Amino acid sequence: AQSVTQLDSHVSVSEGTPVLLRCNYSSSYSPSLFWYVQHPNKGLQLLLKYTSAATLVKGINGFEAEFKKSETSFHLTKPSAHMSDAAEYFCVVSRSYGGSQGNLIFGKGTKLSVKP
Amino acid sequence: DAGITQSPRYKITETGRQVTLMCHQTWSHSYMFWYRQDLGHGLRLIYYSAAADITDKGEVPDGYVVSRSKTENFPLTLESATRSQTSVYFCASSESYQLHEQYFGPGTRLTVT
Structure with missing residues (x-):
């Protein structure tokens, strides 16, 4: 069975500092993984997706995520928060x-x- | 490129009334989905559709009806609204089902009084 765990319910950073949002998954097969963002009172927007090509995936707005099979992780990062x-x-x-x-x-x- | 749109964006209705939420997509995606988003429950699938005239129940279908006479439209009807159906409703579409991302509409905030 597949499952996904986001390790932090809330992350606070200062503008200009790095962002790390952690995600672990469980899957018995090679999965597709996605990150979505939802701004207040808006729909979900696809940030990036992993579909078994490159393990480092670049998305919109400077975000990227790395698929690590050995760690079953797909953490989202950004060098400098806005x-x-x-x-x-x-x-x-x-x-x-x-x-x-x-x-x-x-x-x-x-x-x-x-x-700020 | 309009993408996926929902109407109305906000709706207030009374208990017992019938309400229809509209969803329209311009990509000719085969699959369409209806979710509700509630605090503490996250996103839950109500109904989905694989193509025109093909629909199937999701996790929480009770009290809802869907139809899909055209590929681009997927209306959701609350036959007799209840307060427990107060929620934010999202429509989504996808090219395919297996391993594919979904694209979401902006949502409809429904309040049942």
Whole structure:
């Protein structure tokens, strides 16, 4: 069975400092992994995706994530936080099958706060 | 490129009334999905559709009805709204099902009084 765990429910950083949002996954097959961002009162926007090509994935707005199979991790990073990065971030793994819960498993989210 | 749109964005209705939330996508994606997002529950799948005239139940389908007569539209109807259906509803679409990302609409905030 597949699962996804976001290790921090809330991360606070200062503007200009690095961002690290942690995600571990469990999967019995080679998964597809995604990071989504949700700004207040907005829909979910796809930041980046991993689909078994390069293990370092670059996304929008300067974010990137590294797929580490040995650690079953897919952490999201950004070298320098901007005030506009304040949002909730969801790590998502794709199932190999569907069913009533659908084909995507969402983490519980990490709320990123950016201090001036 | 409009992408995926939802209407209305905000809706207040009374208990017992029928409400329809609209979703429209311009990508001709085969798959479409309806989720609700609630504090403490995250995103939960209500219904999904693999193509026009093909729909299937998700995790929390009770009290909801969907239809998909055209590929681009996937309306969600609350037949008799209840307070427990107060939520933010998101529509999403996807090219495929296995291992593919979904693209989300902006959401509809529904309040049932």
